[in-house]
Amino acid sequence: MDKTLVLGLYRDMLEIRRFEEVAQRCYAEGLVSGFLHLYIGQEGVAVGAISAAEPTDYIVATYRDHGHYLARTHDVRGAMAELFGRATGCSKGRGGSMHLFNAAHRFLGGHAIVGGHVPLAAGVAFASKYRSEKDVTLCFFGDGSANMGAFHEGLCLASLWKLPVVFLCENNLYAMGTPLYKTLAVEDVSTRALGYPMARETVNGDDVLEVREVVRLAVRRAREESLPTLVEAKTYRFRGHSVSDPAKYRSKEELEFWKQRDPISTLASRILDLGMATEAMLKDIDAEVRRDVEDAVTFAKESPPPSVDTLYEYVYADGEGGEG
């Protein structure tokens, strides 16, 4: 295993973890509002998957998008300022936590209608194929999307038209308060792929390296054969659905079981076991990302909110009223 690579993945996951912890703190302090869906526990998926793609490949995510955004952009300031609703946010304060966007990094959001972004992601892949460009689209969604019509139609078209897209289902066993077995007649979301048909993979989402490897193959299938894949990553969110959800529907034991699989601490042990780094070095990484996140908070705090005079901006490309 490549040491720099592994330490890089470790750092990226930690960046997300610290960002989320601080975001929650800021929410408690009333600095962040709206819905706040934390990614804590699932870092292995976004980091592993996005590290397997080229920086020019497209990313489409759900409202639980901080992890994916940071893994792709490392724009800690832009993300935090967006949560604060500031003009300096990555969506200029218009999107908020659920709608992070970054055109330069080909990060296409942040979407809050379950399943609604799946056809959109197929469309991005369609465009790449249309232009004979070799870019691949990574589309992330939760297990809760598997019953949505938009999910079905998106996968049908991707399979039919052989689109270069990787559908990545983050199966964290719950859709809000509902355990998966109550909403899915099959155990693996990836079973859905059989009907389209589409290549499928199931992977341990808490092992960032395994995710990276599986997604690497799916990305290659997309790029070289222009074929879609449905990848299911089994993972778990350590916090509630959103910060306002106490998650009473889960047992302590269950939570503990999964915390043993914490993608970050398990990778840390492996790094130490393999002697890739010392405790001290890992502490330094932690200190560094903490600094970045606190710096982002300061940046966000000092940033101005959007000017109310810009209320009608970004509604129509041709400005207010949108004359054609």
Added chain:
Amino acid sequence: MDKTLVLGLYRDMLEIRRFEEVAQRCYAEGLVSGFLHLYIGQEGVAVGAISAAEPTDYIVATYRDHGHYLARTHDVRGAMAELFGRATGCSKGRGGSMHLFNAAHRFLGGHAIVGGHVPLAAGVAFASKYRSEKDVTLCFFGDGSANMGAFHEGLCLASLWKLPVVFLCENNLYAMGTPLYKTLAVEDVSTRALGYPMARETVNGDDVLEVREVVRLAVRRAREESLPTLVEAKTYRFRGHSVSDPAKYRSKEELEFWKQRDPISTLASRILDLGMATEAMLKDIDAEVRRDVEDAVTFAKESPPPSVDTLYEYVYADGEGGEG
């Protein structure tokens, strides 16, 4: 094989065939308007399937619904009058060809949004289960529904909730002018069942007895085990999508190939081979159904159109304006 049964199935298919031929004639004469989707060539499916269900089982169909309506109700007059838009029509002239309804016979329409009636049918089955009634719901749809979100969601819920419903896909190889291979990445629509999962069957839709047998088992699975089945019947429509479609997208050879499989003439030969009836007897049956259909035309012609004073009727259950 039971002779009365077989001759009955033959008669039912012929009733549909003659009805459709006359409906087309009436359309040409300007007596019928709107869209007119003929069922000619597919009679084996509706007749076989509906004969396998109890008269108290529910039927939900698409806009191509004459065959299913007649197979269930034999209400030739009500159907013809509906095509004529008369007050004596089975939907009081409000529905037309695409929206035949008959509450007494538990015929729940005639629906014109592709896939839109699939969740509805699941709901009818849900109601039966809710009331611990043993009725089964038969839901017919075309191959074109297989990519629709509503189809997916309806099948997901039926599978998850173990609803007593039989989903019957009439795969006539075309959705309007589009051959199936251009819209479906799999050869059999029933492949979709793998992802839910759901029991599936593929049957020769031009063999009324085979359809009857397969659907009988699916109906039993629904009634006794409260489990859904996706049945795919391979068939072919001899006419265009609607009477205004010349169907230029199909070759003479292809059409001829399928006409050799005409569910009615093939059954006729079998009946004669098995000595179940003589040519003369079959002629009598034909004469009889022709009489019924012509009588229905006379009935429709002599029936009054809906009164314009009733314009606001049937919009709200509590009458015009619908005060609660």
Added chain:
Amino acid sequence: MMRQIPFRQALREAMTEEMERDERVFLMGEEVGAYEGAYKVSQGMLERFGERRVVDTPIAETGFAGVGVGAAMVGLRPIIEFMTFNFSLVAFDQLVNNAAKLRLMSGGQFTLPIVFRGPGGAAHQLGAQHSQCTEAFYCHVPGLKVVMPSNPRDAKGLLKSAIRDDNPVIFIESEVLYGAKGEVPEEEYTTPLGRAAIVRPGEDLTIVAWSKMQHLLALALPGLEAEGIDAEVIDPRTLRPLDEETILTSVRKTNHLLIVEEGWPTGGVGAQIAWLVQAKAFDHLDAPIARVTSEDVPMPYAGNLEKAILPSVQKVIAAACRVLGRPA
């Protein structure tokens, strides 16, 4: 003194009473059971009625809205909860093409006694896809009824009527009102659909507002009084069918009309009310009908923008003064 209970409890009582009264009534939606409702409206109902009648669904609005329509066609009386009405848009076809039309298409052979309920409108900084008013969409559709209560008492009485109604009823609540308390009688009662309430009688100006906007008006009243404006406040409660008479009678008295709605201005419900009033009380209008609505933009996340976009006390008072030709 009459008991005060929160809006969500009033809704819960309505559903509970109707489910006890009628075996055909059931509640279905995302998180309505084990989780007791995303906004705790159905708290305790699963325990009381069991999984058969309080049905948790997957995220599949088209699917379970359609299931509700089918179940209603054969005689059940479903209450379908949308976690929020933003999500009803993925089931739009089921509501507009099935629920609203099946009775007509079948020549009256089928009735559709079904209620689609859940919160609508903006809450606090939920962003563009979660902050929409959908009442204008549904009010446009013949075959549907649309109800939007503003207080617990009406919420309970109207929901009971909606459940007993033989038509599809779109019943839109509000996230930010679920905790609002109000007087609700102990004894059973229903509130008829299609009847407006005169919240406050007045002489100078008729103000029509529904749901959350009634609470905004309550906050604006002191300011209006300070301006010496004696407003007659009307809550239509049911937007379709609309109680035209109550509104027209009021306007014939005050000769001035202001409509306050949370939704988008273009083609909002207020436009329809304005059209109606000018058509039927033209000669009684001393000034143009005014509307306070949200700005004509998708809702951004930033708090200051959201605040500036939504109707406010200041906007209401300014509009009232404008209608009455007074300097504000």
Added chain:
Amino acid sequence: MMRQIPFRQALREAMTEEMERDERVFLMGEEVGAYEGAYKVSQGMLERFGERRVVDTPIAETGFAGVGVGAAMVGLRPIIEFMTFNFSLVAFDQLVNNAAKLRLMSGGQFTLPIVFRGPGGAAHQLGAQHSQCTEAFYCHVPGLKVVMPSNPRDAKGLLKSAIRDDNPVIFIESEVLYGAKGEVPEEEYTTPLGRAAIVRPGEDLTIVAWSKMQHLLALALPGLEAEGIDAEVIDPRTLRPLDEETILTSVRKTNHLLIVEEGWPTGGVGAQIAWLVQAKAFDHLDAPIARVTSEDVPMPYAGNLEKAILPSVQKVIAAACRVLGRPA
């Protein structure tokens, strides 16, 4: 004399010219390719541009509408055809929550240059699920533009502008107009969005109507003249953004307004226009604004009912007389 071509050919020319002009433009929808369009609008286009740019889709409106939105986000300029706009309702969420909002939600980082087009409204006895006007739904939504041409010349010029426009445009045609011929210049031209056309100047009464209803007005004009009514006929052509000035200027002259629309009355586009005009030209109105719409019911199949439900020459003349206070 200028050449006369049918509506469908004008649309075809617009798409063909724009596709030749801009490689990023493509056409996608059900039956648009091999079948050459359910209504033959795209005849010959597959042959000309190939399967890459004229894309036949399965029946999956949410899917291909979403594909269009995604492709537009990354710089293509899709033309998404709905076989009819009735079917856009199954893709409603893609249009309302994605196409209309992504620009705002991303703080202007993405533009959505996409056209959704197809026929809307009633044809001949197609029944309730196939006979709807959807313009009121889409006009309500900020982020969308809505265009409804009434003749081949405008259809071509407006569609070319819509394709070049950087915003999502809902472009609603009419099945019954596809065969209607009209003058269309040989040389290239575009018609700007957001500008109304004064179809006929007049002094007594302003009549606003779009799409098919302009043809109804043409039939009604002799009758109106017989009544001695000199009508000024306006075709907004774009319903959102609406060319308010042209309508207001006309009403300030005629002091009377009649709006003729095919859709349902409650919350129709005409209600919005009426609200606007009474708000901005109140003192110029000598009589209540009148509207002729279809009846407030789902469309039944029977021909006599359909006829009675839709706007008619008689209804237009009667309404015009009513507005002008003349016995009809």
